[in-house]
Amino acid sequence: MKFEKIFKVSFIIFLVISFFSVAAVQAKKPDSIIIALLGDLTGPYAPIVGPMAPGTEDAIRYVNDELGGINGVKIKLIIRDNTGKAALGLQQYAELIGMKPKPLFFGVPHTPTAEALRAKVLADDVLGFFPSSIEDIFPVGNTVGFYALYPSHAALFVKWLKEGWTKKRNPRVGIITWDTSYGRAILTPEFYDYAKKIGVDIVATELFGVRDVDITTQMVRIRSKKPDWLLTNCLSLSILKAVNELNMDVRLANSVGGGWGVVRLAPELHENCIDINSVASYDNLDHPGIRKILEYHKKYKRSLKEQTNFYIYGWQYVLMVHKVIQDAVAKVGWDNLDTAAIKKEMFSLTDWEPLDGVVRVTYTKKLPASPWMKIYRIRGGKLVPAEGRLGGGKWVQCPDMTPAKYR
Amino acid sequence: MWRPCGVLDDTYEKDIAIIRTRPQWIITGLSLFSLIFLPMMVSGYVLTTINLTAVCIISALGLNVLTGLTGQISLGQGAFMGVGGYSMMVLMNHFGFSFWLALPFSVLNAGFLGLLFGLPSLRIKGFYLAMATLAAQFMIPWAIIYIRPDLTGGTSTVSIQAPSFFGISLTTQSHIYYVIMFFTVLIIFLVRNLARSKIGRAFVAIRDNDLAAEIMGVEIFSYKLLSFFICSLLAGLAGCLWVIWMGAINVDSFTLHESIWYLGMIIVGGLGSIPGTIFGVIFIRALELFAQFLGPLIASYFPDAIGASIKNGISPFIFGLVILLFLVYEPRGLAHRWEITKHFYRRWPFSF
Numbered sequence: 001m002k003f004e005k006i007f008k009v010s011f012i013i014f015l016v017i018s019f020f021s022v023a024a025v026q027a028k029k030p031d032s033i034i035i036a037l038l039g040d041l042t043g044p045y046a047p048i049v050g051p052m053a054p055g056t057e058d059a060i061r062y063v064n065d066e067l068g069g070i071n072g073v074k075i076k077l078i079i080r081d082n083t084g085k086a087a088l089g090l091q092q093y094a095e096l097i098g099m100k101p102k103p104l105f106f107g108v109p110h111t112p113t114a115e116a117l118r119a120k121v122l123a124d125d126v127l128g129f130f131p132s133s134i135e136d137i138f139p140v141g142n143t144v145g146f147y148a149l150y151p152s153h154a155a156l157f158v159k160w161l162k163e164g165w166t167k168k169r170n171p172r173v174g175i176i177t178w179d180t181s182y183g184r185a186i187l188t189p190e191f192y193d194y195a196k197k198i199g200v201d202i203v204a205t206e207l208f209g210v211r212d213v214d215i216t217t218q219m220v221r222i223r224s225k226k227p228d229w230l231l232t233n234c235l236s237l238s239i240l241k242a243v244n245e246l247n248m249d250v251r252l253a254n255s256v257g258g259g260w261g262v263v264r265l266a267p268e269l270h271e272n273c274i275d276i277n278s279v280a281s282y283d284n285l286d287h288p289g290i291r292k293i294l295e296y297h298k299k300y301k302r303s304l305k306e307q308t309n310f311y312i313y314g315w316q317y318v319l320m321v322h323k324v325i326q327d328a329v330a331k332v333g334w335d336n337l338d339t340a341a342i343k344k345e346m347f348s349l350t351d352w353e354p355l356d357g358v359v360r361v362t363y364t365k366k367l368p369a370s371p372w373m374k375i376y377r378i379r380g381g382k383l384v385p386a387e388g389r390l391g392g393g394k395w396v397q398c399p400d401m402t403p404a405k406y407r
Numbered sequence: 408m409w410r411p412c413g414v415l416d417d418t419y420e421k422d423i424a425i426i427r428t429r430p431q432w433i434i435t436g437l438s439l440f441s442l443i444f445l446p447m448m449v450s451g452y453v454l455t456t457i458n459l460t461a462v463c464i465i466s467a468l469g470l471n472v473l474t475g476l477t478g479q480i481s482l483g484q485g486a487f488m489g490v491g492g493y494s495m496m497v498l499m500n501h502f503g504f505s506f507w508l509a510l511p512f513s514v515l516n517a518g519f520l521g522l523l524f525g526l527p528s529l530r531i532k533g534f535y536l537a538m539a540t541l542a543a544q545f546m547i548p549w550a551i552i553y554i555r556p557d558l559t560g561g562t563s564t565v566s567i568q569a570p571s572f573f574g575i576s577l578t579t580q581s582h583i584y585y586v587i588m589f590f591t592v593l594i595i596f597l598v599r600n601l602a603r604s605k606i607g608r609a610f611v612a613i614r615d616n617d618l619a620a621e622i623m624g625v626e627i628f629s630y631k632l633l634s635f636f637i638c639s640l641l642a643g644l645a646g647c648l649w650v651i652w653m654g655a656i657n658v659d660s661f662t663l664h665e666s667i668w669y670l671g672m673i674i675v676g677g678l679g680s681i682p683g684t685i686f687g688v689i690f691i692r693a694l695e696l697f698a699q700f701l702g703p704l705i706a707s708y709f710p711d712a713i714g715a716s717i718k719n720g721i722s723p724f725i726f727g728l729v730i731l732l733f734l735v736y737e738p739r740g741l742a743h744r745w746e747i748t749k750h751f752y753r754r755w756p757f758s759f
Contacts, residue, residue, distance in 0.1 A: 042702070081699065081702075081703075083699075083722060085660075086564070086653070086655075086657055086659065086660055087459060087649075087653065087660055088695075088699075090455065090652075090653055091452065091455050091456055091459060091696075092452075094451045094452045094454070094455035094456075094580060095450075095451070095452030095455075096452075097451060098450045098451035098452050111564075112564050112657045112659050112660075115563065115564030115566075115655065115657070116564050116566075116653055116654065116655040116657065118566070119566055119654060119655075120654065123578065133563070134563075135563050135564055135565075135566075179552070179562060180562050180659065181561075181562040181563045181564055181657060181659070183562070184561060184562045184563070185563075
């Protein structure tokens with residue numbers, strides 16, 4: 001009887017201690033993890049980067065509803081539209097960083113704003129998910145890129161071109177891009193040196209304004225150099241219209257500025273063009289990750305205009321936040337979770353392929369921009385795997401175009 | 408000048424004083440004193456916005472000297488800010504100058520370049536002069552991008568080291584606030600005095616009737632050039648402060664769009680008025696922030712495609728509408744409304 005009484009009292013004490021211990025542990029969990037998206041959602045870059053906002057929103061719904069948040073903690077999103085003005089972006093950043101609790105991550109789909117914020121996110125001890133211009137992510141701080149470095153996209157294309165080239169002379173490439181920090185981001189000495197080294201002649205480099213619709217002057221100059229291919233990273237419609245009007249026998253290779261959003265506007269103009277992309281193709285409906293993304297796209301009544309690569313970058317952003325925080329919590333617990341612990345996990349991502357490989361990500365402390373891309377050929381308005389050893393729909397590693405001073 | 412009933416000037420010192428009465432002294436003193444403690448009372452967001460507004464006030468005051476006082480028009484204010492900002496960045500990043508040493512050189516550089524673009528004002532005026540200054544708005548960004556991109560960074564954003572003051576690095580918005588606010592108060596004071604000086608009166612004479620001014624002995628060309636110099640000098644100063652506010656510089660920030668906004672600010676505020684310029688800048692900046700909230704709100708009532716267009720166009724639409732309404736209904740700007748309010752208050756309860 002006495003033993004039974006001791007047992008009962010011990011059991012009750014055990015239950016009480018267990019309850020308070022669990023409560024204490026749970027109390028350390030934050031109510032939510034706040035992330036921010038600050039970028040050009042209605043300005044001149046919006047046709048390219050705008051769909052990142054609905055992509056991020058839908059991915060958060062997926063993580064919170066289907067994955068149960070991050071170990072039960074929901075992700076919350078704050079969006080600010082800087083209309084393409086870096087100064088307004090800084091004001092909005094100051095607003096967000098002054099919040100309590102402040103956002104832990106900042107996705108910034110606007111190159112000039114991201115370049116200006118690179119040092120600030122480091123000083124404010126938050127993390128950035130930025131475009132991949134050199135100034136965005138070097139010197140390495142607290143920011144990682146959406147995809148490979150911009151000049152690396154271009155380098156991958158010339159590598160693919162050279163590998164499939166059968167004529168005796170070198171292939172000739174003319175570059176035409178926007179006269180902005182984003183457009184000129186592909187024009188680095190490392191890229192020109194690489195093209196020369198592998199035997200691809202860059203015969204022309206032309207620039208035009210973001211709002212220019214007629215670029216005949218630049219295209220006439222390019223035509224005189226008789227390029228086999230054109231290379232760009234900006235919206236390709238005005239380029240291809242000029243190609244058509246000038247009866248040029250040349251095709252276009254694009255990267256971030258291309259993709260479904262632009263191809264849909266004029267599929268016949270894009271026929272046989274090349275797209276260097278860091279996401280799986282929407283046209284591959286057998287891909288389980290793409291099916292999941294399209295399910296959410298449909299569920300939340302997103303328009304066709306929003307079905308672009310930046311919609312998937314929104315997913316990549318949220319899934320990365322989910323992954324790195326979950327990994328950090330598994331190692332240090334909620335108690336010791338800080339930016340340093342999350343950053344450590346972020347820079348350890350190696351060949352990470354969320355949703356069965358809608359993207360493939362590897363970040364290192366030397367190169368905080370994932371080098372994995374895919375090469376697509378545009379046929380009938382669809383992005384299908386390009387031919388050749390580097391095509392075939394597989395992930396290929398871009399040549400490293402990290403500037404010498406940051407290597 | 409209007410003054411409260413019963414305030415009489417019995418000495419020349421009193422007659423030329425900017426601050427005339429004891430309540431005015433108290434209000435000015437308290438205002439300046441409160442400026443010291445402002446960073447401790449507001450959030451980082453508000454402080455960032457205040458800093459940007461103060462920088463814009465300096466630039467708009469410069470434009471007000473040229474357009475409001477002298478009657479000359481400039482569509483290159485944004486570009487001259489760029490000259491100041493880029494000069495400072497180059498001096499600091501490539502020649503090792505400190506902020507304080509780079510500041511006067513950069514400001515003077517902008518001033519002299521403005522003077523150069525003011526030269527056509529001898530022969531042309533009105534719309535033609537506007538076109539000449541528009542050339543500055545195209546040529547300067549072009550020069551920044553193409554002539555020495557190794558120094559300027561071309562179209563890329565270039566970071567700049569935070570200035571330091573007696574060993575304290577001015578990295579935060581609250582630190583930078585004191586630098587910006589010091590210059591803003593100083594420039595308001597100087598421009599206020601300029602308007603009342605011989606130079607200011609010559610500017611006004613040129614604005615009102617340049618032929619009559621010349622007949623009276625005002626050297627029109629010199630004064631026009633001086634006006635351009637002051638305007639660009641202040642734009643250059645604003646550009647330098649803008650750079651330390653931003654911590655980085657990008658040529659996209661000094662576009663024709665910005666220059667037109669500055670013109671809009673002084674029109675809304677009231678041409679030639681210093682309080683009006685300040686009100687105009689605050690009003691337009693607030694309007695811009697208001698549009699950020701209003702756009703998505705209106706857009707939510709429309710289908711996706713139309714909604715996106717509304718969000719995209721709401722800011723320039725509101726800006727255009729406000730300018731239009733001010734030109735039609737209150738061409739003398741917010742400054743005139745302010746004077747009416749002051750008169751009503753001073754005469755109350757005998758307002759007539």
